[in-house]
Amino acid sequence: MNRWRFVLSIRWARYLGLAIVFAIACGLLSWWQLARREEKVVENARVAANYDAAPIPLDEALPRLDSYEPDDEWLPVEVTGVYEEQLLVRNRPLGGKAGFELLAPLRTADGSVFVVDRGWLPVGSDVTAPETIPAAPSGEVTVIARLKPGEPSLPGGTSEAGVLASIQLEEVARILDEPVYTEAYGLVASEDPAVAEMPIASIRPEPDEGPHLSYAFQWVIFAIIGFAGLGFAIRQEYRYLNAEDPEERERAAKRERKRAAKRTDSDVEDELIDSGGR
Structure with a gap:
């Protein structure tokens, strides 16, 4: 020892x-x-x-404008309304390419606004905007979208051209000055009536x-x-x-x-x- x-x-x-x-x-x-x-x-x-669940009405999934539970993510909802002026979200890469997300606020019958992400657009020749922005369906449209939580704010915020830094729903509510669903938005799955030209849709994870x-x-x-x-x-x-x-x-x-x-x-x-x- x-x-x-x-x-x-x-x-x-x-x-x-x-x-x-x-x-x-x-x-x-x-x-x-x-x-x-x-x-x-x-x-x-x-x-x-x-x-792949069956869509449920938006007001059933989100009974209040600030409703959202983590278990609701990817849940399909159905909502009918009229699209307002579309918004862009910058710095959204896809497949190694720079681009934008195209947001379309959808005004429902009760006056509330549900934000729909209609898809991805590549940057244009001047890189500050897409080459073209596909028009949303006019008039009343029925949308099926999958719920996603809103994103946090990022430094830089909204540009002078009105382009968002992130899908920060309270910022969207500030821009629109309307009652907006501030906890969740939707990734578009389908629109009725459909349009010929659409951004690149999100894919299943x-x-x-x-x-x-x-x-x-x-x-x-x-x-x-x-x-x-x-x-x-x-x-x-x-x-x-x-x-x-x-x-x-x-x-x-x-x-x-x-x-x-x-x-x-x-x-x-x-x-x-x-x-x-x-």
């Missing part, structure tokens, strides 16, 4: 403390990755449950949990490696401090014989070449 007394020193206690702190940090990061995976699992389940589970396992492995490294360092110092001990010298000789037995002919030739070169 006296041979291992060195591990009781303050120096090795500090090394152990560092290994413990490192393991705790790895554990927290692993837990974070598992939590992110769980969010993906819930999101995938929500898409599977809602995306692919179920994907991401690499979070493998990352979680990696952080656990890193924690184990930390303790393994500490154990290796302790073992190396033990061998150094007890190099003259007969038992340790015998173990060192056995290790050397094993290494020698594993040498290949190529290793021997390389050693001969190196010794001849010197």
Whole structure:
């Protein structure tokens, strides 16, 4: 036991403390990755449950202008009204290309406005606006759209040309100065009557949990490696401090014989070449 007394020193206690702190940090990061995976699992389940569901009336899904629950995401709703002047949202990339989202406020019979995202448009030649903006159906239109939560505001806000920085529904309400559904908007699925020219519609999200589970396992492995490294360092110092001990010298000789037995002919030739070169 006296041979291992060195591990009781303050120096090795500090090394152990560092290994413990490192393991705790790895554990927290692993837990974070598992939590992110769980969010993906819930999101995938929500898409599977809602995306192809039968549409329900808007006022049933959102009984108030500020109604919205996370479980409502992707739920199809049906609403009838008249489109007002369309709005653009800038900096919306798709497939590596810059573009805009085209928003169309839909005024319903009770005077409230539901914001419909009619799709994506690529930037035009001057990059400050799309080349063309497809017109929305005129007159009364029945829209089926999938609910999405409103987005937070972004620095820069609405430009002088009236282009939004994000789908910030309270900002839309400010621009229109009308009662707007401020917690959720809709990704258009269909319009009746339909128009010939439409922006590029959104597509169904692919179920994907991401690499979070493998990352979680990696952080656990890193924690184990930390303790393994500490154990290796302790073992190396033990061998150094007890190099003259007969038992340790015998173990060192056995290790050397094993290494020698594993040498290949190529290793021997390389050693001969190196010794001849010197």
